Amino acid sequence: MSATAIIRRTGAEMNPWAKAELAQITGGTWEGDLPEAWTTERIAFWDALVCPGALVIPHVSTYRYGVDKLKIERDAQRGLALFVDEEFQSDNEEFPLLRVASVRIAMRRLAEHARAAYSGRLIATSGSVGKTSTTAMINAILTATGHPQFPGGNFNTVSGVLGLIANLPRSGIHTTEVSIGFFRRLQDLFALKPHVALITSIGDAHLEEYGSRRAIAELKARVYDVAEGGTAIVPRDSEYFNYLRERALSFGARVVSFGEHSEADYRLETYSPGDNMVSAVLKGKYRRYKIRNPGRHMALNSLCALAAADSLGLDLHVATNALAVTEAVHGRGEVIRIALASGEVQIVNEAYNANPTSVAAVLAAFAEQRRPAGGRKLALLGDMLELGPMSAKFHASLAEPILAADLDMVMTVGEQMRYLRRTLPEYLLGPHFATADNVLAGLATILRANDILLVKGSNAVGLNEIIVSLGRQFRSHQ
Structure with a gap:
């Protein structure tokens, strides 16, 4: 897995979930001994998120991810409760259970509530090529500008994105990478509503399933269903630029573009492979900066990341300096x-x-x-x-x-x-x-x-x- 942002608990006011609230939102039923006043700040859908008092999702049939059984047993004394579906059979009565018909559907409901309570700003990254590397660049910029991200797995599927949003704190700037599969169900989009939405590119990935690049563009464009006043970042060099731009405008987004095109708002002028130096014009201002990972495609990814940072009013000098030390993501360079x-x-x-x-x-x-x-x-x-x-x-x-x-x-x-x-x-x-x-x-x-x-x-x-x-x-x- 690659380094996408998992929500960092330190330094942010959390969104605690109460026992009765969890049951009401998910339509679930509590089983076992658990105080009525119990609350949790963490829904742990993979091993690294387990902490004292967490609501833990073990491996169940209705959710893609889950915490290893041995991990749960090792943390038995840390006040954990389990979040399970109807088919789950518990062999340890020590753990209280919140049982629901489908964990994935229940997580969507929780994600919708967490997103509604979130007063911060959310960045969503999609695209056929470059979304993981671009997300890593954005995370490095956020950390450098005082918005640290907790590194974790690349949870860009439906289950993963919903899990990330359900764990949103009440404030801060956070990111999530979103795969094309997330956009297939319109009801899942209510849990996303990013403040900054970007598409790195439209390519040939998933042609077998979706049939054409146009179909891929139409699905991915749903990421532009942004929060009020949100920004859509559109690849200016894409053959589908006009379609993506119009789709973003129809959602009420403010549109900015990046690429090598002469009309791009964030425009690549030159890239020097010898020293990885990038010359670019960012909203009319010339900048020269270094990126750590080689390749013209990485230079274009950096423009996309800088457009996101600039849209949030972050310091571009600090942001470009961060790109010089952003390490390559595992398996991607x-x-x-x-x-x-x-x-x-x-x-x-x-x-x-x-x-x-x-x-x-x-x-x-x-x-x-x-x-x-x-x-x-x-x-x-x-x-x-x-x-x-x-x-x-x-x-x-x-x-x-x-x-x-x-x-x-x-x-x-x-x-x-x-x-x-x-x-x-x-x-x-x-x-x-x-x-x-x-x-x-x-x-x-x-x-x-x-x-x-x-x-x-x-x-x-x-x-x-x-x-x-x-x-x-x-x-x-x-």
Whole structure:
């Protein structure tokens, strides 16, 4: 998982939930011995959120996440209560239970109430490419400007977003990343209503499920259903800019744009790959700043983050300084250095997920990487999933950005990557692996001192886990 904001309890007035209130809102029934005056400030839907007096969601059938059973048992003396559905069977009568028909639906009701009580400002980030990295940049800016975020998992699904909002304090500035699935149910949108809503891009991810880029744009545009006086940040370079802008205006949002387009409000002028320096015009004012993570796509992400910060009146000088130290998110550009017997190898881990747009973007960034002295530039690419009938064409189309990336070898994983191999010259072709199972053994015979390896593929292919395992075994430093 990547670093998205989980609500930080320190330094903010919390929104306590009373026992009777919880039952009334969720339509649930309490079971077991629990004082009527009991309250909680935390609905713990994953392990790291468990604290004394928390209402804990164990693993249940009607909610995507949940706290491990052993974790609950270890914290039995900390005054916990459990939040469960009708099918849940408790083997420990020590815990009081709030039992509901569906935990997910109950969490939506709680999220709606928490959002209504929230007097702070909420930022929601969506997009086909770059939303996690952009959210990380925003979180770094918020921390630097006195609004610290508690780092946690990437809970951008329906269950996760509702869990985050249900845990909102009464004030402060907070963020949530939102996946496309959240927008399928209109009733869930009442719990979101961000003050700043942004879409990083519209790409080809999820084509198999949603059918077209236009359909993806229409769903993601629902993030622009903002709070009164809210701001919509729109990608100016998108082919759907006019549609997104009009949709945002129809929700009553104030619209600002970012990108390379001459009319973008936050405009990228130049990006220097040698030192990661960005020159940009931000609402008519020229600024030059450094970003830590390489790539033109990261420079564009930084503009999106700065537009969000500026929309909230945050100090742009402090914000741009924060971007210079924002670390890459796990699986999205982090560099792992491993020590082999022959010497050190760098691995650029982009293997958390993949679609045609994101693969082309990271290949363009990798093209700007200098070949290490005595080493090679290698790529290990796994299948891009959920692309539907166009999958073969999309895989084959990666040949152009690969040829532009100045690589010495391309290794591939998965059935769909065979379509790419047919389009590449023979001298570039490294081994092909049917699955990720044999990748580690294969890399052991290929990697040598001073190599730099880019790894990219859809999460379900399993390359992220392989690289994490490799890093644990041979990690040098980071």
